[in-house]
Every structure is written in structure tokens, then in C-alpha cells.
Amino acid sequence: MHTVAVLGYNGYLGSHFVRGIERRGWSVLGLSRSEVNYSEVDSLSSWCRDNKPEFLINAAGYTGKPNVDACESEKSECLFGNAVLPGRIREVCEDLGIKWGHVSSGCIYSGERPGGGGWKEEDEPNFCFSHPPCSFYSGTKALGEEVLEGDENSYVWRLRIPFNEEANRRNYLQKLLHYENLLEAENSISHMDEFVESCLKCFELKLQPGIYNLTNQGSITTRQITNWMHEEGVTDKEFSFFQDETDFMDRAVSTPRSNCVLDTTKSEQAGVGMRPVEEAVRDSLRKMKQGCLVF
Amino acid sequence: MHTVAVLGYNGYLGSHFVRGIERRGWSVLGLSRSEVNYSEVDSLSSWCRDNKPEFLINAAGYTGKPNVDACESEKSECLFGNAVLPGRIREVCEDLGIKWGHVSSGCIYSGERPGGGGWKEEDEPNFCFSHPPCSFYSGTKALGEEVLEGDENSYVWRLRIPFNEEANRRNYLQKLLHYENLLEAENSISHMDEFVESCLKCFELKLQPGIYNLTNQGSITTRQITNWMHEEGVTDKEFSFFQDETDFMDRAVSTPRSNCVLDTTKSEQAGVGMRPVEEAVRDSLRKMKQGCLVF
Numbered sequence: 001m002h003t004v005a006v007l008g009y010n011g012y013l014g015s016h017f018v019r020g021i022e023r024r025g026w027s028v029l030g031l032s033r034s035e036v037n038y039s040e041v042d043s044l045s046s047w048c049r050d051n052k053p054e055f056l057i058n059a060a061g062y063t064g065k066p067n068v069d070a071c072e073s074e075k076s077e078c079l080f081g082n083a084v085l086p087g088r089i090r091e092v093c094e095d096l097g098i099k100w101g102h103v104s105s106g107c108i109y110s111g112e113r114p115g116g117g118g119w120k121e122e123d124e125p126n127f128c129f130s131h132p133p134c135s136f137y138s139g140t141k142a143l144g145e146e147v148l149e150g151d152e153n154s155y156v157w158r159l160r161i162p163f164n165e166e167a168n169r170r171n172y173l174q175k176l177l178h179y180e181n182l183l184e185a186e187n188s189i190s191h192m193d194e195f196v197e198s199c200l201k202c203f204e205l206k207l208q209p210g211i212y213n214l215t216n217q218g219s220i221t222t223r224q225i226t227n228w229m230h231e232e233g234v235t236d237k238e239f240s241f242f243q244d245e246t247d248f249m250d251r252a253v254s255t256p257r258s259n260c261v262l263d264t265t266k267s268e269q270a271g272v273g274m275r276p277v278e279e280a281v282r283d284s285l286r287k288m289k290q291g292c293l294v295f
Numbered sequence: 296m297h298t299v300a301v302l303g304y305n306g307y308l309g310s311h312f313v314r315g316i317e318r319r320g321w322s323v324l325g326l327s328r329s330e331v332n333y334s335e336v337d338s339l340s341s342w343c344r345d346n347k348p349e350f351l352i353n354a355a356g357y358t359g360k361p362n363v364d365a366c367e368s369e370k371s372e373c374l375f376g377n378a379v380l381p382g383r384i385r386e387v388c389e390d391l392g393i394k395w396g397h398v399s400s401g402c403i404y405s406g407e408r409p410g411g412g413g414w415k416e417e418d419e420p421n422f423c424f425s426h427p428p429c430s431f432y433s434g435t436k437a438l439g440e441e442v443l444e445g446d447e448n449s450y451v452w453r454l455r456i457p458f459n460e461e462a463n464r465r466n467y468l469q470k471l472l473h474y475e476n477l478l479e480a481e482n483s484i485s486h487m488d489e490f491v492e493s494c495l496k497c498f499e500l501k502l503q504p505g506i507y508n509l510t511n512q513g514s515i516t517t518r519q520i521t522n523w524m525h526e527e528g529v530t531d532k533e534f535s536f537f538q539d540e541t542d543f544m545d546r547a548v549s550t551p552r553s554n555c556v557l558d559t560t561k562s563e564q565a566g567v568g569m570r571p572v573e574e575a576v577r578d579s580l581r582k583m584k585q586g587c588l589v590f
Contacts, residue, residue: 075442076382084379087371129424129434139424147370 005029005053007038008060012170017059020196039085045092055203056100058089068137069254082140087147106160107258108142118263121211127258135255155202156211161189165287181240183248184222185259188215191280198272207270213262216277232285300324300348302333303355307465312354315491334380340387350498351395363432364549377435382442401455402553403437413558416506422553430550450497451506456484460582476535478543479517480554483510486575493567502565508557511572527580
């Protein structure tokens with residue numbers, strides 16, 4: 001029985017962490033900023049002294065609503081949530097000797113990796129402020145990783161396009177079903193609940209701190225998923241695609257998006273690998289169909 | 296008689312603003328973070344409602360102690376002070392309709408301007424996260440300007456290497472006298488008290504909001520200043536110089552420094568120009584000598 005604190009427990013990520021921790025029979029201490037101002041070093045530190053979590057999870061990123069375009073007009077809060085906050089948590093956890101994990105993102109990469117294959121944990125980001133153009137969101141996520149460089153107390157978990165079977169607007173499979181037009185691109189993606197399992201295993205197995213790419217094994221294209229949706233009988237909708245990325249940028253979004261494939265060898269070798277992506281997607285699609293979880 | 300609030304009034308910049316405001320016979324409301332947490336939107340907003348400043352000055356940047364090298368190991372607080380804080384002040388001042396000014400820096404440029412001449416207000420920064428290498432400090436100052444883009448309520452005042460006659464370690468002339476070795480480079484520099492005068496005039500003259508380069512007219516090289524020090528009889532020290540920038544980087548500092556010349560045409564035309572740099576430097580050197588203000 002472990003006691004785990006979750007910062008931002010009532011958000012999309014946080015609520016999945018809460019469920020994952022409870023599934024293991026561990027105890028959860030959920031923090032929301034309206035209850036404890038965990039973004040201030042002093043209040044987080046005194047809360048930790050009082051409540052003594054064994055492990056702490058930062059699930060409180062700033063993603064922008066309804067999507068990352070919104071980060072372009074909320075720059076200071078985006079910087080604060082994604083780059084300043086991790087530095088403050090680091091300070092508190094270093095001081096009190098608490099191990100912790102930070103949810104980062106694979107969106108700090110885009111396109112082909114020089115040398116081929118998926119992007120590895122140690123590859124320098126190429127979709128960030130120092131490699132423009134990038135979205136402001138991706139820039140702040142890369143700065144967040146930079147702020148944690150050299151920290152020997154923390155895991156940096158890279159999530160990428162979360163999905164599962166749930167009727168939730170943050171679920172990638174639901175987005176695909178509801179967007180008017182789709183962009184054909186190849187990506188690594190993360191089954192949300194498996195991602196949480198892998199994060200908790202890092203702590204349970206006492207893995208070395210550092211960065212872990214936590215996406216399902218392999219990669220998919222948008223077209224593959226829409227074909228599987230037809231094959232699994234989730235929908236008979238005829239999906240409409242943008243002509244290309246330029247068409248997508250012109251018609252749909254205001255800031256560029258990352259599309260990339262991550263290498264998951266390190267996570268697999270460490271015992272926190274996730275299922276092959278086709279298996280995880282088809283499993284989610286079947287559950288969506290069975291449970292009528294298409295919203 | 297105006298009422299001006301100064302955030303960070305007890306710092307190096309802030310204390311010069313306080314003196315400048317008092318010299319004009321205006322009323323100063325000084326805020327320090329230990330008294331009012333002006334970095335939180337709610338507390339700054341309620342303080343402004345209670346105290347009703349006509350103008351607000353953000354003199355609370357994060358510069359690193361003893362120098363910008365320290366920002367490399369204090370990344371999250373550097374980001375917070377230089378990029379998040381201006382965004383929060385913007386939010387409060389937009390909401391309450393308060394005009395305000397932010398102290399930015401010319402250090403977001405380095406080297407020659409393409410096309411020649413000094414860097415103009417509208418030139419894109421070239422010594423920042425999107426144009427590496429840069430110092431983390433410069434990166435955050437450029438992000439601070441980006442966060443204020445489009446704000447119709449604020450002045451962005453670019454200061455560069457402050458100097459005057461005072462016995463203060465932040466005074467560039469004192470630094471030159473006390474560093475073991477100097478780097479020969481061409482720069483624009485700002486007489487601290489004239490800078491403050493120009494900032495206050497922006498408000499007084501109701502200038503258009505936006506960016507203003509506030510350095511003394513022209514530029515100087517390090518060698519020119521040390522020669523003037525000899526000519527004015529401030530010291531007879533034989534100054535020692537680094538061989539070149541590589542020698543300087545190897546022996547003295549851990550993060551690159553900006554050296555640059557700013558164009559001051561816009562400020563001069565708007566009526567907030569500063570004296571020619573030689574006049575301002577020689578004047579300060581004479582006062583240092585007369586007052587025995589060499590520490």
C-alpha cells in the first residue's frame with residue numbers, strides 16, 4: 001500500500017491517474033489548485049510535510065481549450081503551467097527527498113528522425129522554441145523538460161495523443177469520429193489507461209529516474225484507424241481528409257501541429273512497455289461499440 | 296501630481312524608478328513581493344483596485360546573481376519573473392484599464408543587424424530561444440516581449456547595460472573597473488537615470504504604447520570607455536583584455552553574452568531620446584572622480 005499525491009487530480013490526466021492508483025489499491029491524495037496552491041513552493045512544501053506522500057505525480061499541465069491553438073493567446077499561463085510549475089515541484093521534491101513523475105509530451109518532435117526510426121529519449125527536441133516553427137504549447141513542454149534536466153528524483157513520461165474507449169472529448173478516437181476533416185499523418189499514440197499503468201510501474205519497479213517514451217508500440221496513420229473503425233463496425237461514416245498539411249493549416253488550425261513516431265525500446269526493456277498499437281486501438285474500438293460509447 | 300506604482304521598488308531598477316518619480320514630485324507606491332504578492336493576478340488586481348495607481352511600472356525582472364550565468368540553474372524562476380509575470384500584469388492592467396511599462400532588454404539581439412545600422416524596435420530578436428545559442432536569460436526576456444505582443448496598454452522599454460556614477464556593483468563602469476579581464480565589444484548602453492527619465496516621459500507625454508529602445512545615442516566599445524577612464528583620471532589601471540570571444544567564453548562565463556547596437560531613432564523622434572553616449576559616459580566618469588565614487 002503506497003500513498004501517491006496527484007497534482008491536478010480533477011483534470012483529464014489527473015482523473016485517470018486517480019483511477020489507476022485506486023485500481024492498485026493504493027491511497028490517493030488529490031490536490032487541486034483551488035484547495036492547495038501547489039504552484040507556490042511554500043504551500044506545496046508544507047502540504048507535503050503534513051501529508052507525507054511517498055510519490056507525487058504532476059498531472060497539471062496547460063493544454064489549451066478546446067485545443068493547443070488557445071495556448072497562442074494564453075502564453076504566460078501556458079509557460080507557467082508547463083515550464084515554471086515543474087521547476088517548482090522539482091525544488092520541493094529535491095528538498096524533501098520525494099520521488100515524483102511529470103507528464104511530458106512527444107509533441108516536442110515532428111517529422112522524420114535523422115538516421116531513421118522513432119525519436120529516442122535522448123534525442124534533442126526538434127519542434128520547440130529553438131527549432132521553429134513550433135506551437136507555443138510544444139515550446140513550453142520542451143522548456144519543461146529542460147527545467148528538469150539533471151534531476152535525479154523524477155520521471156519524465158512522454159505521452160502522445162491519448163485514446164481509449166471512453167466518451168470523452170479528449171479521447172483521440174472520439175476526435176476522429178467528430179472532426180469534420182482529418183489530416184493523414186503517421187503518429188505514435190498512447191492508450192490512456194496503459195500509459196497510467198506504465199507510469200505507476202516506474203515507481204513500483206523503482207526504475208532509474210529520467211525520460212521514458214510511453215506510447216503504444218509502433219505507429220499508426222490516421223487512415224489506418226478510420227479503416228479499423230469501419231472494420232470493427234464502430235461507424236460507417238465516410239471520413240473526409242484534408243488534401244495535405246498546407247490545406248490543414250489553412251483551413252483548420254492557427255498553429256502548427258506535431259506529427260511524430262517515438263521509439264519505445266527503452267520503456268520496453270525497462271518493463272514498462274505498452275501493447276502494440278493496433279491491438280490497443282482495436283480493443284478500444286470494440287469496447288466503444290459494445291458499450292455504445294460513441295458520443 | 297501623478298501616482299505611480301513600482302513593482303520591485305526595492306531592487307536595483309526599482310529604486311532608480313522610485314528616485315526618478317520622487318524627483319518629479321509625483322507620488323510613488325512601492326510594491327515588494329514580500330508585502331503584496333503582485334505575481335498573482337488576484338492579489339495584484341485587488342491591490343490596484345484599493346490603491347488606484349494611474350501608472351504602473353514593472354521593475355521586477357529576474358537577472359540572476361551575480362550575473363546571468365546563474366539563470367542557467369534557476370530556469371523556472373527566470374521564466375517566471377521575465378515571461379510569466381509580464382503576462383499576468385498585462386491581464387490585470389487590461390482588465391482595470393491601467394497604463395503600464397515593462398523593463399525589457401536589448402540583450403535579445405546580438406551582433407550585426409542584417410542590412411546594417413542598429414537594431415530597430417520592430418526587428419525580430421536574434422539572440423533568443425528561436426535563434427540559438429542564447430543565454431537562458433535572453434531567451435526569457437524575448438518571451439516576455441512575445442507575451443506582451445498586441446497589448447495596447449503598455450510600454451516595453453529596452454534597457455541595455457546600465458551605468459551612471461554610483462558606487463554600485465550593477466553599474467557597468469564599476470564592473471569595468473573591477474573585472475579582472477574585459478571583452479572588447481561594441482555596444483549600446485543606457486545611463487540609468489536618463490533611462491528612468493525617458494520611461495516616465497513616455498507616460499507623461501502619453502506616447503503610443505509599444506516598444507522603445509532606450510539607450511544613449513550611438514554606441515561605444517569597451518576600449519573607448521577604458522581610454523576615457525584614463526583621460527578623465529578615474530584610474531590609471533592597465534586594463535587587461537580577453538584575446539577574443541572564444542577566450543572570454545572559455546575563461547570567464549558559462550553562457551553566451553549579447554553584444555549589440557540599438558537604433559534609437561524612434562525614441563528620439565518621440566521626444567524620449569537620451570544624450571549621446573560619450574557625453575553621458577564622460578559625465579558619469581567626472582562625477583565618479585569628483586565624488587570619489589569608485590568602490
